[in-house]
Amino acid sequence: MKKPLLFILVLMMLALVAYGQSENSLTVVMENFKSDQGKVRIGLYADSNSWLKKPLMGAVTEINNKAAVCTFRNIPAGVYAVSIIHDENSNEKLDIGYFGIPKEPYASSMGAKASFGPPKWEDAKFTMDGSDKEIVIKF
Numbered sequence: 001m002k003k004p005l006l007f008i009l010v011l012m013m014l015a016l017v018a019y020g021q022s023e024n025s026l027t028v029v030m031e032n033f034k035s036d037q038g039k040v041r042i043g044l045y046a047d048s049n050s051w052l053k054k055p056l057m058g059a060v061t062e063i064n065n066k067a068a069v070c071t072f073r074n075i076p077a078g079v080y081a082v083s084i085i086h087d088e089n090s091n092e093k094l095d096i097g098y099f100g101i102p103k104e105p106y107a108s109s110m111g112a113k114a115s116f117g118p119p120k121w122e123d124a125k126f127t128m129d130g131s132d133k134e135i136v137i138k139f
Helices: 002-020
Strands: 024-031 039-045 057-061 067-075 078-087 106-108 126-128 133-138
Touching (some): 039 067, 106 133
Parallel strands (some): 024 133
Antiparallel strands (some): 024 067, 039 078, 078 126
């Protein structure tokens, strides 16, 4: 009699642990594009070492009425940052001009701005706390 009860208790504890580590979605709402031309390239980064180098997840989406929406799913709780490029000519890269200055619009989470270089991880990071989240990024 004790073994079935113990088995049920262990299963319940495992279910509670799994529920506490649930993975959720991040919806990125992008507003105020200058035009609907081209595509939007979105990168989700999980740490400062990968920031602007290797996204954990990436997506490409259309712009409609100068706005776009992208949802990343199955994201565990943690610290993340988002970088967005408005690839106006759809050449799959951020066009750069003289002195490495971007020719196409870009933005980062938390309104992080570039100042003598790309936006900093510390300025762009936010926390996913185990529930669905929506962030709004304005161009």
